[in-house]
Amino acid sequence: YYFYRMIYRAKRLYLLYDTRTEGLQTGEMSRYIYQLKYHYQVPIQEKVVSYDITVKENQIIQIPKNEFVQKQLNRFLSGGDRALSASAINTYIDCPLKFYLGYVEKVSPEDEVAESIEASTFGSIYHGVMENIYQRMQGKLVTGDLLEKIQKDDTLLTNLIEAMFAKHYFQTSRIRPLTGQNYLTGEIIRKYVKQTLITDRKHTPFIYLHSEFPIDTTHTFDGTRQIRLKGSIDRIDEKDGITRIIDYKTGKGETTFKTMYDLFDPQKRDRPKAIMQVFMYAMIYSQINHPKSLCPGIYHLRDLFKIQFDWSIIHEIKTEKKRIEQTIYDFSPYIQEFTDTFNKCIQEIFNPEIPFKQTENTQICEYCDFATICKR
Structure with a gap:
């Protein structure tokens, strides 16, 4: 009709x-x-319209290090106004083009309204709570009884969680009780914090040295040039003369590596990025403070509740007869090899003959902020 x-x-x-x-x-x-x-036998003219549609392959994008780019990179050198972080270096290893866009050209992704707490904000709240717990014990001996008391003090934990929500999520000085989804997220953070304290009790007694220890130093990478490095070590403590550097990680990751090159291999699936980061912190801290013995470690929060949870980093050595897992309690035997491999990566960043180009590992592009630029 x-x-x-x-x-x-x-x-x-x-x-x-x-x-x-x-x-x-x-x-x-x-x-x-x-x-x-x-x-009805209405006279009809019929015509078939067709078009040959061909999809062009995405063009390879690469940025040559011309005079302008070199000038921007020089800002990361000693005397410049920028510094490279472990996250920036990990980004370069994953995708040089992403590093160029994000850290050289400072291209920011579009702001999106988040209805729930993002992973980065979740991590910031957890970091903030742990920092506040241990800050009052800086330079003092931490005992198991003291940590147990804090672990059972739900009023204290609630106040800290609400304060960190106000700072990192609501971005206000007004502290208020959490409701709805935020309350549930806060309870998850509470469980992580408590489990962290239970894990720490097994390490007691120890002296707590620093929370969120700031790094802003220079590092010689090719004999003459120095690069500025920055970062923040989540926690540093000491026991029996051994200084321990700990990095908190809310995501998943590896605590085992086979060769030092694995930490910088862009083609390696599930590259142990967290190990590269904490090793970089250990390298810098050893240059600044010269501890007797330095032990790097990682707290992967998703693994905290495992019975056999271990924060240690393991070097897997494969021989002709068997495979040996060597726990790194002292970083000094590894520092030279790591420094050499690290310097090669930095030299590549500043090498004018090597352009910034897209990664060949397209799995990295899945959640990349610049995927629309690459059309991947």
């Missing part, structure tokens, strides 16, 4: 249909066209 009412007074009528046969589409014309053509 509607069809014939619409065409009732038409002087010229165009009827189009899709001839493609994909999925549930049959590619046939409508029965109305058959009725007009055969039943």
